[in-house]
Amino acid sequence: xxxxxxxxxxxxxxKRRAEFKATIKKVAALTVEQRQELVGxxxxxxxxxxxxLSPFNSCLVMYQNPDVSMVGGFxxxxxxxxxxxxxxxxxxxxxxxxxxxxxxxEVNETRFFMGTVFDISQTExxxxxxxxx
Numbered sequence: 001x002x003x004x005x006x007x008x009x010x011x012x013x014x015k016r017r018a019e020f021k022a023t024i025k026k027v028a029a030l031t032v033e034q035r036q037e038l039v040g041x042x043x044x045x046x047x048x049x050x051x052x053l054s055p056f057n058s059c060l061v062m063y064q065n066p067d068v069s070m071v072g073g074f075x076x077x078x079x080x081x082x083x084x085x086x087x088x089x090x091x092x093x094x095x096x097x098x099x100x101x102x103x104x105x106e107v108n109e110t111r112f113f114m115g116t117v118f119d120i121s122q123t124e125x126x127x128x129x130x131x132x133x
Contacts, residue, residue, distance in 0.1 A: 020064075020092045020114070027059045035059050047117075048072030048080045057093040061117070064091045071117040082123040090116030 005013070027035070035055045039045075044052040045061055045068055053061065053071065061068050071091065074084055084090075095115040098108045 016089070023060060023063045023092075026063060027056060030059065038062065046070050048076045048082075048120075053093065060093055061091050065119055067121070068119045070120045072120075073115065073117055077118060077123050078126075081126050082120070083126050084118050084123050088118060088122040090118050090122075093117055 030038070032055075035058075039055045039058045039062075042062070045058045046052055048070060049072065052058075061071060068091070071093075072080065074090075077084055093115050094112040096110050096112050098110055
């Protein structure tokens with residue numbers, strides 16, 4: 001059963017979406033060189049899986065949280081033995097996906113959708129119930 005959103009929840013959602021769109025416009029206005037320079041100043045932002053964010057996503061994350069150090073999705077943090085702290089709001093990034101065209105399966109089309117990641121500072125270690133007993 002899908003959760004019904006209250007008007008307050010819809011307002012919060014719309015506000016976060018508007019803020020994300022404004023951040024995207026800021027980053028998109030930067031040249032490729034400016035993005036690389038910005039990322040070069042603080043280094044690449046690693047993910048919990050060991051890869052690095054793209055320069056565009058790194059800039060997006062830095063604009064949303066200047067103190068970011070390592071990011072991961074909700075499930076990625078769970079797999080790494082950490083849990084997202086209750087009440088934390090994630091950071092928006094663009095995640096690429098490749099779709100094959102039905103009329104021509106040899107042609108791939110890259111699309112992007114918004115994903116949410118959390119900084120390590122927004123997580124806590126999962127306590128092992130067996131060790132605490």
